[in-house]
Amino acid sequence: MQWCEEEYETEEWSLSFAETDNRQVEDKPRVLLAEESNDKRIQIIPPDCLEKELIEIMQVLGIKEYTLYDVRESDQLQGSLTGSNIMFVAQVKNSTFSLLLDELSQYIQKGHDLMVFSSDVEVMTRFN
Numbered sequence: 001m002q003w004c005e006e007e008y009e010t011e012e013w014s015l016s017f018a019e020t021d022n023r024q025v026e027d028k029p030r031v032l033l034a035e036e037s038n039d040k041r042i043q044i045i046p047p048d049c050l051e052k053e054l055i056e057i058m059q060v061l062g063i064k065e066y067t068l069y070d071v072r073e074s075d076q077l078q079g080s081l082t083g084s085n086i087m088f089v090a091q092v093k094n095s096t097f098s099l100l101l102d103e104l105s106q107y108i109q110k111g112h113d114l115m116v117f118s119s120d121v122e123v124m125t126r127f128n
């Protein structure tokens with residue numbers, strides 16, 4: 001895979017899970033290869049009325065960093081907005097992940113319209 005910068009220079013990026021080579025090549029920046037971690041990436045889409053409760057749950061569980069988006073559903077046929085939701089995106093440890101899912105399942109059992117997506121985390125970044 002190649003990364004093209006504004007000046008049309010290219011850099012080679014690798015998505016292998018091998019260890020990085022610590023030798024520096026003068027012409028190219030060092031690249032941290034993708035690594036598997038024990039973390040999960042989670043996306044939670046609840047109604048906006050649950051925002052404060054979910055922020056509190058994250059604070060109690062020690063999830064300090066997350067991104068919060070406004071998300072709106074639309075009815076394509078009617079051409080109108082049908083609901084106002086938010087979306088939390090966070091990276092959590094596996095141990096915290098199961099606790100968070102337990103908390104979220106309680107909201108689902110109470111009848112809240114809540115969606116949760118999760119995936120394993122792999123990181124690829126450039127560093128100098």
